[in-house]
Amino acid sequence: MINLMSDTVTQPGKTMREYMMNAEVGDDVFGQDPSINALEAKMANMFGKEAAVFCPSGTMTNQIAIKVHTQPLDEVICDHLSHIYQYETAGYAYNAGVGINLIEGTNGKITVSQVEAAIKPVFDWLPITKLVVLENTCNKGGGSYYTLDEIRPIHQLCREKNLKLHLDGARLFNALVETSESTIDVGALFDSVSICLSKGLGAPVGSVLIGDSDFINQARRVRKVMGGGMRQAGILAAACIYALDNNIDRLKEDNIKAKELGNLLIKMPYVEMVRPVKSNIVLFDVRAPETAATFREKLEQQGILASSFGPQTVRMVTHLDYSEDKHQEVLSKLEAMSH
Numbered sequence: 001m002i003n004l005m006s007d008t009v010t011q012p013g014k015t016m017r018e019y020m021m022n023a024e025v026g027d028d029v030f031g032q033d034p035s036i037n038a039l040e041a042k043m044a045n046m047f048g049k050e051a052a053v054f055c056p057s058g059t060m061t062n063q064i065a066i067k068v069h070t071q072p073l074d075e076v077i078c079d080h081l082s083h084i085y086q087y088e089t090a091g092y093a094y095n096a097g098v099g100i101n102l103i104e105g106t107n108g109k110i111t112v113s114q115v116e117a118a119i120k121p122v123f124d125w126l127p128i129t130k131l132v133v134l135e136n137t138c139n140k141g142g143g144s145y146y147t148l149d150e151i152r153p154i155h156q157l158c159r160e161k162n163l164k165l166h167l168d169g170a171r172l173f174n175a176l177v178e179t180s181e182s183t184i185d186v187g188a189l190f191d192s193v194s195i196c197l198s199k200g201l202g203a204p205v206g207s208v209l210i211g212d213s214d215f216i217n218q219a220r221r222v223r224k225v226m227g228g229g230m231r232q233a234g235i236l237a238a239a240c241i242y243a244l245d246n247n248i249d250r251l252k253e254d255n256i257k258a259k260e261l262g263n264l265l266i267k268m269p270y271v272e273m274v275r276p277v278k279s280n281i282v283l284f285d286v287r288a289p290e291t292a293a294t295f296r297e298k299l300e301q302q303g304i305l306a307s308s309f310g311p312q313t314v315r316m317v318t319h320l321d322y323s324e325d326k327h328q329e330v331l332s333k334l335e336a337m338s339h
């Protein structure tokens with residue numbers, strides 16, 4: 001099977017496993033795991049921040065950020081397609097006791113004027129707007145991304161209005177290989193940054209939350225209460241370090257393959273529309289009477305796995321284990337499906 005359901009499906013390769021085998025480990029709840037400490041220091045440095053904390057998932061890093069940046073009865077502003085709203089089981093309400101103020105952006109991206117219009121005035125009967133969350137790249141937005149120039153005015157507004165700004169950067173590096181912008185410049189615009197190492201970067205497990213020392217000290221307490229304090233997890237952190245050192249530049253290949261899939265799909269009679277392909281995600285609608293379910297079934301018979309993102313919407317994500325050979329096979333099978 002050629003698995004394009006997500007870039008989370010990658011298998012740790014031989015060299016990555018050797019790194020994991022050889023990792024120095026300790027008890028991270030006591031702060032004594034050298035591999036985790038090294039990963040946290042590396043990522044804090046990359047983004048020009050003071051500290052970082054290693055977590056089992058990107059859901060946890062996002063949830064911790066929301067919890068630390070807010071008080072119950074506050075409110076978070078984000079796009080309606082955001083992962084924190086769509087795919088984290090309403091954790092903002094459960095973990096942080098906050099409301100959510102959804103903006104209808106364009107392909108998952110929101111603008112400074114939309115954010116400004118969404119900020120609530122202070123009255124007893126309204127939640128207090130406290131946090132803005134941007135997602136880069138935007139998953140349900142079809143892999144669209146923000147440039148720094150688009151983020152800067154939002155950063156400025158947040159400063160003026162005393163709002164915190166968090167980046168859900170699950171796939172940030174898929175954007176940065178396109179824009180050639182630096183992690184330091186990204187870090188300067190956000191109070192906190194969440195990065196997934198288990199997506200396109202190819203580590204088996206792990207996300208890192210980055211911020212200033214006070215924020216990360218509180219984040220460590222919240223990680224513990226969520227049950228995310230792990231012991232000799234340096235085995236996992238070693239895979240993440242390997243991923244950062246070896247798998248960032250090659251994300252460009254994933255983005256190119258995704259674009260090629262999009263270019264072919266848009267010409268196929270069974271495709272209604274393809275969201276603009278900007279990174280490694282291809283989000284497209286199949287044409288009735290085909291549905292996402294019937295189309296996925298046909299794909300599966302061809303040995304290709306994709307996920308469904310709505311009644312007509314199918315998602316394919318390219319990744320480290322999607323080789324050029326597999327890519328050519330998928331392209332020719334997709335083309336043959338029109339006959």
Ligand SMILES: *Cc1c(COP(=O)(O)O)cnc(C)c1O
Pocket residue numbers: 056057058059060062083084135137138139168170171196198199207
């Ligand atoms: C995958 C993802 C996350 C985190 O997901 P986990 O599966 O919990 O690691 C967060 N935000 C976005 C945009 C994602 O795509």
